Amino acid sequence: MSTQRRHLLELAPLSAHEITELLDLAESFQDISQRRIKKVPALRGMTVVLLFLEASTRTRTSFELAAKRLSADTLSIAGGTSSVVKGETLLDTARNLAAMSPDIIVLRHKHSGAPHLLARSLDASIVNAGDGGHEHPTQGLLDALTIRQHKKRIAGLKVAIIGDIAHSRVARSGIAALSKLGADVWVCGPPTMMPPGVESLGCRATFDRTTAVRNADVVMMLRIQKERMTEELFPSDREYSQRYGLDSGVLALARPDALVMHPGPINRGVELAPEVADGPASIILDQVANGIAVRMAVLYHCAGGGGGEA
Amino acid sequence: MSARTFIVGGRLICPATGRDEPGTLILAGPVVEAVEARTVGVPEGARVIDAAGCVVTPGFVDLHAHFCDPGEEHKEDLASGGRAAVRGGFTSVVVGAQTTPTNDTRAVTEMIVRRAASLSGCRVLPMGALTVGRGGRRLTEMFDLREAGAVCLGDGDLSVADAGLLRRALEYARAIGLPVFEHPEDRSLAGVGVMHEGVVSTRLGLNGVPAVAESAIVARDLTLCAATGARLHLGPISAAESVAAIRRAKADGLPVTCAVTAAHLHLTDEAVAAAYSPQLRSRPPFRAESDREALRQGLADGTIDAVTSGHRPQSPVEKELEFDLAEPGLAGLGSALGLTLRLVEEGGLPLMRALQALSTGPARVIGRVAAFTAGSPADVVVFDAGRRTRLSPGEALGRARNTPFLGQALPGEVRYTLVGGELRPAPAESAT
Numbered sequence: 001m002s003t004q005r006r007h008l009l010e011l012a013p014l015s016a017h018e019i020t021e022l023l024d025l026a027e028s029f030q031d032i033s034q035r036r037i038k039k040v041p042a043l044r045g046m047t048v049v050l051l052f053l054e055a056s057t058r059t060r061t062s063f064e065l066a067a068k069r070l071s072a073d074t075l076s077i078a079g080g081t082s083s084v085v086k087g088e089t090l091l092d093t094a095r096n097l098a099a100m101s102p103d104i105i106v107l108r109h110k111h112s113g114a115p116h117l118l119a120r121s122l123d124a125s126i127v128n129a130g131d132g133g134h135e136h137p138t139q140g141l142l143d144a145l146t147i148r149q150h151k152k153r154i155a156g157l158k159v160a161i162i163g164d165i166a167h168s169r170v171a172r173s174g175i176a177a178l179s180k181l182g183a184d185v186w187v188c189g190p191p192t193m194m195p196p197g198v199e200s201l202g203c204r205a206t207f208d209r210t211t212a213v214r215n216a217d218v219v220m221m222l223r224i225q226k227e228r229m230t231e232e233l234f235p236s237d238r239e240y241s242q243r244y245g246l247d248s249g250v251l252a253l254a255r256p257d258a259l260v261m262h263p264g265p266i267n268r269g270v271e272l273a274p275e276v277a278d279g280p281a282s283i284i285l286d287q288v289a290n291g292i293a294v295r296m297a298v299l300y301h302c303a304g305g306g307g308g309e310a
Numbered sequence: 311m312s313a314r315t316f317i318v319g320g321r322l323i324c325p326a327t328g329r330d331e332p333g334t335l336i337l338a339g340p341v342v343e344a345v346e347a348r349t350v351g352v353p354e355g356a357r358v359i360d361a362a363g364c365v366v367t368p369g370f371v372d373l374h375a376h377f378c379d380p381g382e383e384h385k386e387d388l389a390s391g392g393r394a395a396v397r398g399g400f401t402s403v404v405v406g407a408q409t410t411p412t413n414d415t416r417a418v419t420e421m422i423v424r425r426a427a428s429l430s431g432c433r434v435l436p437m438g439a440l441t442v443g444r445g446g447r448r449l450t451e452m453f454d455l456r457e458a459g460a461v462c463l464g465d466g467d468l469s470v471a472d473a474g475l476l477r478r479a480l481e482y483a484r485a486i487g488l489p490v491f492e493h494p495e496d497r498s499l500a501g502v503g504v505m506h507e508g509v510v511s512t513r514l515g516l517n518g519v520p521a522v523a524e525s526a527i528v529a530r531d532l533t534l535c536a537a538t539g540a541r542l543h544l545g546p547i548s549a550a551e552s553v554a555a556i557r558r559a560k561a562d563g564l565p566v567t568c569a570v571t572a573a574h575l576h577l578t579d580e581a582v583a584a585a586y587s588p589q590l591r592s593r594p595p596f597r598a599e600s601d602r603e604a605l606r607q608g609l610a611d612g613t614i615d616a617v618t619s620g621h622r623p624q625s626p627v628e629k630e631l632e633f634d635l636a637e638p639g640l641a642g643l644g645s646a647l648g649l650t651l652r653l654v655e656e657g658g659l660p661l662m663r664a665l666q667a668l669s670t671g672p673a674r675v676i677g678r679v680a681a682f683t684a685g686s687p688a689d690v691v692v693f694d695a696g697r698r699t700r701l702s703p704g705e706a707l708g709r710a711r712n713t714p715f716l717g718q719a720l721p722g723e724v725r726y727t728l729v730g731g732e733l734r735p736a737p738a739e740s741a742t
């Protein structure tokens with residue numbers, strides 16, 4: 001690989017070439033998950049710590065399967081069971097883990113920049129599994145891979161990302177990956193959910209759902225995060241769903257072969273109508289399957305790519 | 311007759327009188343006796359301080375510092391903060407009311423004044439709280455606070471949210487004769503923000519503090535200042551809109567002053583992007599390039615009265631954390647002179663104006679005198695503008711080391727600081 005990165009903290013600084021190579025690598029790992037024996041010895045003897053200090057089922061299990069299919073030893077620590085609940089700082093928790101010499105620490109954390117804190121303090125490779133409202137780089141990669149597999153290209157596609165852009169790490173990683181690969185990325189949401197200067201991330205912005213969806217090749221719906229404070233961002237689920245949700249009527253504005261994506265978990269009937277979530281345009285479960293291959297590629301790459309300088 | 315001190319061979323710069331020429335500064339005990347442009351003979355028995363190659367100027371006055379004493383002495387205390395101050399050239403320091411317990415009663419103010427007199431080395435000038443417990447509900451006993459030694463009234467790093475109460479506080483303070491200090495930040499607009507709201511916060515996925523969180527309070531406070539006629543001081547300010555509003559208010563003749571921290575004259579939100587370094591978390595936040603330019607312009611044209619250290623020490627316990635969780639603030643006493651001189655070096659700011667913003671300007675805000683005129687306090691700093699000081703952990707920073715400028719070589723090296731005619735730190739003390 002042209003640039004060996006020890007950490008994967010964010011997609012924003014990666015080049016199109018680097019992203020493409022990671023996607024190619026992920027594709028090469030994909031068939032492993034289709035075999036009867038779903039395991040290769042690529043990371044045998046390596047230890048991967050899954051430090052998930054914010055609730056997550058999908059991403060944690062995906063990383064865990066990815067590490068195991070590469071024969072790494074895994075250690076999974078979740079927020080509820082960790083000493084963080086006893087008042088230990090993130091850095092102390094991580095230093096204690098680092099004393100056990102893991103090769104890679106995969107971190108999910110509710111505060112932006114937490115992986116950067118570990119990366120500058122520890123020797124292990126740090127993989128960001130989602131940090132606050134910043135980035136979720138493996139989600140961005142798996143979204144790009146899923147689109148590429150269905151459309152055979154990314155350049156020139158119109159991709160609409162709809163929802164709470166301001167607080168979405170999925171949006172930031174998606175914009176970074178897809179815009180670098182040449183997609184025409186649009187973001188859409190009510191003004192309260194649009195961060196200032198969002199265009200500087202590499203996208204176009206609109207408050208109008210129709211403008212975003214019309215002739216889109218891909219419509220990516222973001223989850224309304226009810227667990228966060230959202231009451232001052234929009235008045236009600238009802239109005240949000242009517243103006244910024246995706247149902248079959250709105251989807252009809254997109255290209256006939258448009259794809260519908262969602263990072264999960266879905267709020268059925270809020271951002272996504274059930275008939276769309278379960279309809280033929282939905283590739284949500286493909287995203288989940290590709291997640292494992294992408295995470296295998298990222299772990300393999302950060303571990304040194306089987307011979308590269310780490 | 312009290313002991314005389316002759317500071318010889320230096321370049322005397324007094325912003326109060328506009329003097330800038332070689333000469334001898336003569337101190338008589340705790341006050342300035344005279345300034346002699348000619349070479350004068352030093353009488354037998356007088357103390358001589360050699361200032362050859364150095365600038366000799368009135369000691370600096372800091373309007374916004376926090377010594378964390380009483381309450382958070384693990385960060386700083388009256389002794390360590392005082393040492394950091396005099397090593398940075400500051401002879402007077404206004405310490406915020408955000409102590410624990412809050413400095414909202416005569417007893418607390420008296421205790422700070424009394425302990426500082428023996429511990430600090432510099433003049434420690436307490437800010438008395440404007441409202442009880444800084445809670446924004448009830449006025450403090452302001453006459454008492456003044457009698458105990460408070461030089462200004464304010465709720466530390468909070469502004470009074472209730473406009474009705476602030477109006478009454480401004481009115482009442484007129485009888486006290488002390489300025490009201492407001493830290494202009496609307497807490498509902500600042501929300502959960504941790505950095506300047508803009509393109510960089512969008513990129514980093516951090517919650518932003520919009521510039522209007524500051525300028526909305528500035529606008530409200532200026533209106534109340536005009537209505538009440540009370541002396542109002544706003545600071546530290548960070549936003550271009552604030553500078554513009556205060557410039558207009560001053561042109562209208564309002565009794566308003568404002569201050570900026572030395573760090574805000576240099577750092578912008580782009581610095582945060584480097585690696586989410588908690589050392590760059592600040593209140594108010596470091597804002598956009600255009601804001602920094604407006605602050606520099608405001609300093610140059612006199613809209614901004616004072617450059618302060620914004621000294622807010624934190625221990626690693628408060629800083630080695632996620633950006634969202636780290637406490638804001640930097641230890642600024644050791645870098646305020648250097649950062650101000652850097653503006654002079656870069657060519658935008660005359661040295662006279664820079665020193666005015668460090669001494670005469672802030673002194674005037676709190677009704678004090680910083681000048682080389684007969685009878686003025688013998689508070690003097692002697693520094694070598696041609697040398698550089700590398701910021702390293704130690705006494706230059708106080709107890710804390712939370713500064714993004716750690717390891718940088720900043721212009722200027724403080725040689726001597728005299729408070730009331732006495733060398734600080736005392737020579738024996740600095741030898742240990």
